[in-house]
Amino acid sequence: MIYKLFIKKIDCFKITLDHAPKLLLALIIGTSGGAIFFVSNLPLPWMLGSMTAATIASISGAPIKVPPIFRNCMVAILGVLLGTQFTPGIFSDISNWYAGIIGVIISIIIMMFIGIIILRYIGKYDSVTAFFSAIPGGLSEMILVGNTFGGDDKKIAISHAARVLTAVFLIAFYFRLFESYEPTANSILTQNDFNLSGILILIGCAFIGYPFATILRIPASQLVGPLVLSAGFSLTGLVNTALPEELVMISQIILGAAIGARFAGSALYILIKPLLLSVLVGIIMVSCAGLIAFILGKIIGAPSSILFLALAPGGLAEMSIIALSMNADSAFVSSHHVLRIAILVIVAPIIFRCFSSYKKFKNK
Numbered sequence: 001m002i003y004k005l006f007i008k009k010i011d012c013f014k015i016t017l018d019h020a021p022k023l024l025l026a027l028i029i030g031t032s033g034g035a036i037f038f039v040s041n042l043p044l045p046w047m048l049g050s051m052t053a054a055t056i057a058s059i060s061g062a063p064i065k066v067p068p069i070f071r072n073c074m075v076a077i078l079g080v081l082l083g084t085q086f087t088p089g090i091f092s093d094i095s096n097w098y099a100g101i102i103g104v105i106i107s108i109i110i111m112m113f114i115g116i117i118i119l120r121y122i123g124k125y126d127s128v129t130a131f132f133s134a135i136p137g138g139l140s141e142m143i144l145v146g147n148t149f150g151g152d153d154k155k156i157a158i159s160h161a162a163r164v165l166t167a168v169f170l171i172a173f174y175f176r177l178f179e180s181y182e183p184t185a186n187s188i189l190t191q192n193d194f195n196l197s198g199i200l201i202l203i204g205c206a207f208i209g210y211p212f213a214t215i216l217r218i219p220a221s222q223l224v225g226p227l228v229l230s231a232g233f234s235l236t237g238l239v240n241t242a243l244p245e246e247l248v249m250i251s252q253i254i255l256g257a258a259i260g261a262r263f264a265g266s267a268l269y270i271l272i273k274p275l276l277l278s279v280l281v282g283i284i285m286v287s288c289a290g291l292i293a294f295i296l297g298k299i300i301g302a303p304s305s306i307l308f309l310a311l312a313p314g315g316l317a318e319m320s321i322i323a324l325s326m327n328a329d330s331a332f333v334s335s336h337h338v339l340r341i342a343i344l345v346i347v348a349p350i351i352f353r354c355f356s357s358y359k360k361f362k363n364k
Contacts, residue, residue, distance in 0.1 A: 019065050026064035029053045030257030034249075043176035044168070044325060047252035047318070051165060054260025059268055066258040068140075072222040074254045075317045076206040077247055079223040082320050083205065083230020084239075085331040096302045100310050100336045103296050107311045108343060110292075111136045111285045118284075123277045125155065131352055133159035133278070136285055136313035137337070137344045141219065145349050158271065159278040161262040166282030167314035168259075168322070174290075175326060179305050198241030205229035219345040220316050224338055231331070251321055259318070285313040310336035 033053025037045035058064055115134025119125045125133065132146030139160040147153040206226040213225025233239035263271060289311040297304030306329050312319055316337040323330035 019067050022063050022065035023067060023070060025062065026054055026057075026066050026257045026261050027253065029057045029062070029064060030253045030260070034253050034256065044172040044252070044322060046249050047256040047321065047325075048169060048172055050253045050256025051168065051259045052256075054257040055165065055263055056260075058261050058264035059266075059271065062264070064257070064261045064264055066254065066261045071254060071258045072210070073206075074251055075222045076210045076226045078251050078255075078317055078321060078324075079209065079226030080202045080206050080230040081247065081251075081324060082223075082330055082334045083227045083232075084202070084234050084241075085324070085329075085334075086231035086234050087331075088235060088237075096300070096306075096332065099296045099300045099302055100307060100332065101339065103292050103307060103311045104336055104340050104343070107289055107292050107313075108136060108340060110288050111313055114284055114288070115281045118281055119159070119277060123273070126151070128352075129155050131355075132156050132348070134281065135344050135348050136163065137316070137341045138219065138348075139164070139315065141341075141345045142348070149349075149352065154266075155274050157262065158266070158274045159281070161259060162275050162278030163282040163285065163313060164315045164318055165259055166279050167286050167312055168318050170283065170286045171309070171312055171314065171319075171322060174308075175305070175322075198239045201233060201239050202230055202241070205233065219341045220338065223317055223320070223334075227334065227338075248321070248324060252325070255317055255321060282313065289313060306332060309333045316341055 030050030030053060033051075034046035034049035037049030037052070042048060054064060112134050115136070116130050119130040119133050120127060123130070128146060128149045128151035132142045132149070132151050133156045135142050139157070142160060143153050143156050146156045209225030209227070209229040210222050211225075213221035213228075218224050230239075290308050293307035293311050294304045296302065297307050309319060309323050309328055310333045314322075316334070319337055320330060320334040322328075323333040
């Protein structure tokens with residue numbers, strides 16, 4: 001099993017090499033966009049700038065591509081970075097975790113309900129496509145599962161990519177304008193001393209955690225596997241070091257370019273309707289997350305801003321890198337997004353099967 005998995009990874013690297021010119025162009029465009037946003041003093045510059053430039057380029061017909069294996073390797077490094085943020089005192093205020101878990105469940109239900117209504121009755125999507133397009137998480141999983149049930153995988157992919165793009169933009173500007181957060185790489189990575197043996201252990205967490213989490217079929221294995229191993233070393237005090245701070249900036253550029261490159265190969269006139277609908281759904285979902293976070297924060301006295309990041313309908317990797325960049329409680333945020341994806345990946349197909357069975361029974 002392990003041998004087959006690594007052979008598959010080697011094949012993926014061959015595919016990546018075949019797409020090297022498109023990947024290089026995507027990274028050049030993404031880096032240029034990030035530099036422009038950085039010079040312009042905009043929030044989360046390297047991710048938003050990369051994402052904006054890559055999106056414009058892909059919609060304009062530029063031949064760009066970020067192969068999944070390349071993105072996943074960087075996400076694995078991100079998982080290690082997140083794991084180092086776990087400390088023995090992380091569960092000291094358990095009430096925040098209870099509120100976060102309740103908020104995740106409530107927000108999933110509300111976001112899915114609103115999203116399905118808009119896409120089904122305003123967008124005129126078929127029921128399968130509307131259902132799996134409205135799920136606030138698990139892009140890759142929802143495309144595969146939705147296609148299996150007969151949904152339009154192109155629309156599902158556009159919906160999820162647009163949701164993540166919208167969430168990242170809104171949240172980054174919200175934290176700059178209303179919370180006065182200044183994204184920084186230094187503050188999150190200089191809290192521990194650099195140690196060569198510790199760095200080697202953390203790199204090992206990425207190379208070992210990713211494939212083994214894949215074997216165990218854990219959702220978001222490329223991030224969760226390395227995160228769990230890295231967190232284990234950090235919680236036990238066996239490793240107290242940090243990876244180079246430049247990795248945060250590189251992660252932002254690659255993740256931003258990967259989001260933008262998802263729109264490549266689609267004509268603008270085909271994209272407009274599903275894109276606008278998905279942006280509308282994304283805005284409403286982000287608003288729901290903010291409202292739920294505000295209410296829960298007032299009830300238990302927890303920071304609403306951290307709850308907002310934990311409940312936001314962005315991607316796991318994207319929301320985690322925002323938390324890291326803003327020196328927020330990234331361990332709390334990433335844990336709740338892992339929980340959200342696990343719930344969605346496991347429960348969503350079951351709910352759809354039950355709903356489909358009920359409709360068939362009712363129509364008999």
